[in-house]
Amino acid sequence: MAESTEAPRAVPAPAPDWTPPPAAAPATTRRERRRTGAEIWIVLGLSLGQSAVYALVALGVRLYDAIAASTGLDSQTATLNASRSERPYLDLVYQVLAIGFALVPVVLALYLLSARGPGTLRRIGFDAARPGRDTAWGFALAAAIGVPGLAFYALGRALGITVTVEASALDPYWWTVPVLILSALKNGLLEEVIAVAYLQERTADLGWGRWKFILASSLLRGSYHLYQGFGPFLGNVVMGVVFSWFYTSRWGRHRVMPLVVAHTVLDVVAFVGYASVPDAWLRALGVL
Template sequence: MTDQPDPTEPTGASATAQLEPLTRHERRRIGVEVWILLGLSLGQSGVYAIVRIIARLTADTALRDQSATLNASQSVRPYLDLTFQVLSIGFNLVPVALALFLLSARGPGTLRRIGLDLTSPLRDVGYGVGLAAVIGIPGLGLYVAGRALGITVEVQAAALDSTWWAVPVLVLAALQNGLLEEIIVVAYLSERLGDLRWGTVKIIVTSALIRGSYHLYQGIGPFFGNVVMGVVFAWFYQSRWGRRRVMPLVVAHTILDIVAFVGYALLPDAWLRALGVS
């Protein structure tokens, strides 16, 4: 396997630049496509999150005294709960399949074109770990600061019962988040908005604001934190280091969520309080 792209096949910005000019109908069709996909996935989540933050800010309870629960149990019966968890993860990935299908309209090699393959595993993991550290360590500090300032709710990252399958499900949930968010908000949007001849800065800002929007239910602090994460990830994807490969972003996001989900589930309450996350 090689770590270098095929020199005979245009990739990234050069590939976009070599596309034939779009007709008015094609531009409109791509625009509608983007709105539909976002409406079925993270754009919908963003709208709900905006409504939820308005509800939180207008509630009698202060924002600092409110909480948001992730990965909650869905049944008191363990194996039924496991079934619901697995089904939820599977169906949440359907928009990812749709995004890849829509991108395939540009021709074969969709996974290769957005770097969702295993051609550069060491490089992808290396950059993924680095990005996770760059985002994760300051992110924890931002969460603690947000809690102290009263602009962030208490985020309970995992609320599954103590069963043998809890950790594997949390790992799968982390992978699902990495695939869903990075493929749609970074890779898909970068490619499709690039097809519409949007500039790099405009694409990065749009991607970052969408990422921030669907985290608003956690408070004002997480919105800004995720906007920063969105800028870094979308910039990296289009940079000469990222080479329009989404895999490092999936790796980074999955690592961040595994640490958050599994750490919250396994660490003693005293440790969580010491870290300022409980």
């Protein structure tokens, strides 16, 4: 039998399991870049940038007080979830209103991104398309960040460069735990949507590379925690590097939901745990 002279067909290479979503065309004209830059500053000025400025001022006041009193920052206290009224139900109303209004910048950021056309939420992974995978990655990230974060806090306390962080000062009402959970979710949405998803999209429009974005996002995250001292600042910079790197990696796949889950879990443990764990345990952990 004569051998076939037909050339063997090439076997196509398997497609990669994930490719980054197509990037929008970056701002090319000077006017477009200026508008994009102004938009970033406006969104940050209404949200995390505002918090960063207040945190920097608070740190300056704390340092001045520490020097004047010849004591360390560890002698001062920062309260995260403070009571807003002596009347329980009025306090509840104020707490819910504060959480709701704090999320308005998130809605604004998503609205501005939607100018690109439909599919904005899917583009940044702010949807329920992969609940199992997002939740699994979220808990894994929370575990990876939680222990080092506590270590940075304890080290800062030992060195006298971190204030005592009181995670909750709410009285034990029936609504205290639900409000703390909502506060944790608010932090996860606000910080991850704006400091990661929104900022990555907009800095990409400006032509920024991946690592420039990671540096900016991480320093921003650390800056609005400066009121807690230098330990939490460094810990949150590390958290920012891990989260922004993961978001832009083949594992994160430009999905912000795992970051929201991770951040919410971390804050729920911190807020509810602080209110539930005996003071003796907190002192043993170096939290008090």
